[in-house]
Amino acid sequence: MTTPPTASAGLPLSGVRVVDLTRVLTGPFCTMLLGDLGADVIKVEPPGGDDTRGWGPPFQEGPGEEGRRGRESSYFLSVNRNKRSVVLDLKSEDGLAAARRLIAGSDILVENFRPGTLERLGLGWNALHAEHPRLIYASISGFGQSGPYRDRAGYDVIAQGMGGMMSYNGEVGGPPLRVGVAVADVFSGSLITQAILAALYARERTGQGERVDVNLLESVIALGSSQVGRYLATGEIPVPVGNDHRSIVPYGTVACGDGFVNIAVGNDTLWRRFCAALDLSELGAEARFATNEGRVNSRAELDTLMLRGLARFTRQEVMNRLEVAGVPCGPVYDMAEVFADPHVQARGVAVEVAHPTLGTTTVTAPPWTIGGQTPPVRRAPPTLGQHTAEVLGELD
Structure with missing residues (x-):
């Protein structure tokens, strides 16, 4: 050929x-x-x-x-x-x-x-x-x-x-x-x-x-992966949860002063780092938020408190603090920002x-x-x- x-x-x-x-x-x-x-x-x-x-x-x-x-x-x-x-x-x-x-x-x-x-x-x-x-x-x-x-x-x-x-x-x-x-x-x-x-x-x-x-x-x-698996294992029909994760909190999109950041706080150690990095010491000290199970069960209240705490930071400030703390995070970009990002360009x-x-x-x-x-x-x-x-x- x-x-x-x-x-x-x-x-x-x-x-x-x-x-x-x-x-x-x-x-x-x-x-x-x-x-x-x-x-x-x-x-x-x-x-x-x-x-x-x-x-x-x-x-x-x-x-x-x-x-x-x-x-x-x-x-x-x-x-x-x-x-x-x-x-x-x-x-x-x-x-x-x-x-x-x-x-x-x-x-x-x-x-x-x-x-x-x-x-x-x-x-x-x-x-x-x-x-x-x-x-x-x-x-x-x-x-x-x-x-x-x-x-x-x-x-x-x-x-x-x-x-x-x-x-x-x-x-x-x-x-x-x-x-x-x-x-x-x-x-x-x-x-x-x-x-x-x-x-x-x-x-x-x-x-x-x-x-x-x-x-x-x-x-x-x-x-559908885990969504399908959840239904087949339990009979529970999945419903929309927005950008949140059904079993991990906080995991998803958080609003800050001038935009949005995605975070992945996948364990309790990362939760403590997250709170310390963003001056959320009161949340970090709350016993009901100390474990992932507790945070999942108190998702709505925790989201409200975090929103109040993060409103004073810009997106870049949140990113800088979380990166230093070793908490997985990333900005929510529009397409122009995607292709302007220095890593994407590199x-x-x-x-x-x-x-x-x-x-x-x-x-x-x-x-x-x-x-x-x-x-x-x-x-x-x-x-x-x-x-x-x-x-x-x-x-x-």
Whole structure:
């Protein structure tokens, strides 16, 4: 298999080719991670492109190369780095034939069509496994490949609701609340990536590809973790507690004079340090607050007393005092503050890359290091069909 010139031979998945038949978020997030690891990800898009190319505003616009003015949605740009874009109409004979040729030379296929759609096109698991036994076939759906809801479309907000997450997220006594980022999509994308990597490892031993399958609903249930475990163990239905922790106090968000700070007072020693650092000696001396159990049982009163005590400090003063005392803490940032933070800047989280029609665009770097190095952003998120001729030419 020919490795494109922009791939890094030192990355773990260098030489691995991925056919990406996904759109929107879960699948593209997965294939972006595979691309970050060095895989050659071929993003196959219909003639109109991935739906998220039109999800805006906001859009980024720029002059691009040779005067070509570009316009891309920030949503699309956020999950499509390190890929090549090919436009194929799978409803046409030529498009389907090109897809078959592409799949024949690839290691992994990732798809998030409704169950049964690719089978009708002759691109289902059984047909492709018979032709290409080493192919790893990864499917993403809303509700899985079987069951009464098999044919339903899957969207993040639906999964968050049906998986119970919205019932325990939000303010005390408030209505169900969706998490502010598409956690069902992102977590499912992370899980299917893990399954793909495991299947690649297994193929080294068996010589056979496997089908791996993730769905949004069960991913959200799994993400519930301790909340789900509490219900299964006790029958107690979790309810929203805001930013507090059900079993640890104080643990969560506290208000100070000019903002908010998150604290994690995970044991009684840290509680005493917390009180000493913030001149809350009276609270520290209260016997009813001396143990975590006592603080949990007196949560409402303690929160009121702490709020009064912290109002005289600025956010930075609280941070400085708690850091000196060794109490885990962190400011509550808006996004501008995130990327202005000297640690985030030192870690190189934001990366500017050349883009063929925008001139440049800024994306996040891969969120890990391998061999002490962060994998590079080798390719900017592609324009629609940017690499069609290039990729199809490699198949000749």
